[in-house]
Amino acid sequence: MNSLFIICVDDQPEVLNALEQDLKLFDEKFNVEVCDSAAEAIELMDEIDQHGDYAAVVITDQVMPELTGVDLLSKITGDERFHDTQKILLTGLATHEDTIQAINTGGIDHYIEKPWSKEEITNIIKKCLTQFILTKGIEYQSYMEYLDQDTLYKSLKTNT
Numbered sequence: 001m002n003s004l005f006i007i008c009v010d011d012q013p014e015v016l017n018a019l020e021q022d023l024k025l026f027d028e029k030f031n032v033e034v035c036d037s038a039a040e041a042i043e044l045m046d047e048i049d050q051h052g053d054y055a056a057v058v059i060t061d062q063v064m065p066e067l068t069g070v071d072l073l074s075k076i077t078g079d080e081r082f083h084d085t086q087k088i089l090l091t092g093l094a095t096h097e098d099t100i101q102a103i104n105t106g107g108i109d110h111y112i113e114k115p116w117s118k119e120e121i122t123n124i125i126k127k128c129l130t131q132f133i134l135t136k137g138i139e140y141q142s143y144m145e146y147l148d149q150d151t152l153y154k155s156l157k158t159n160t
Contacts, residue, residue, distance in 0.1 A: 003053040004132070005031045006125065009041045009060040009072065010090075015114075019059065019090075022118045023125065029146055030056070030129070038067035042075060045082060055085045056132040057125060059112075062091035077107040084135045086128035088112060090121075127151050 006026060008019040016034040023032045031053075035041040038060070045055045058076060060069040067075075069089055076082045087107060092114035109131070110124050126148040133140050133147065134155050140147060 002138075003031055003048075003051075004029070004056040004129070004138075005033055005044075005048050005053060006057045006129075007033050007035060007041055007044060007055055007059070009035045009038060009058065009064070009069070011036050011061065011064045015061065019121075022116075022121050025122065026125065026129075026146060029143055038064060038069070038072035038075075041072060045076070045085075049081050054132070054136065055082055057086045057088065057128045059088040059090050059121075059125075062089060073108060084132055086110075086132050088124065088128065090114065090116065123148070130155075 006023060008016055008023070010016050010019070013036070016036065020032060020034060026032055033044060035044055041058065041060070045058075048055050055076075058073070060072050062069040069091060073087045073089065076085055076087060086109045088110045089108050090112045109128060112121060112124060126146060129143070130140075130147040130151040132138075133143060134152070140152065
């Protein structure tokens with residue numbers, strides 16, 4: 001079975017630590033990885049793909065040195081290997097223009113403002129994982145406790 005990864009990208013260690021803590025409940029079935037730059041995230045995604053695994057969700061900050069979160073999301077969107085990867089912009093400093101660019105070129109699936117709540121980010125990750133698993137046609141039964149039940153139900157109802 002292919003491994004599924006949740007990748008968190010932020011240049012601030014305290015934010016990455018907080019994300020790791022909030023996403024611990026996914027550790028049993030998913031690999032939660034942290035990267036302190038967009039370049040590191042791109043390198044990790046290449047490795048994941050080379051091993052035949054999946055980058056299911058990428059959560060990125062906007063304001064980072066070298067490449068911004070929108071730059072990273074645009075690269076992911078432009079790479080056919082990651083067409084189905086769910087993309088989340090997590091930021092407290094994005095401008096209106098950044099947000100528009102994230103939607104138009106970064107193909108974001110969700111936008112979360114800092115500070116976030118554990119419940120908010122958990123629910124959004126569940127929705128993203130559900131969407132990814134359904135889109136990829138991955139057998140979802142073993143992931144049930146980590147999926148958004150409403151999203152799953154609506155998809156199954158539509159496909160019957």
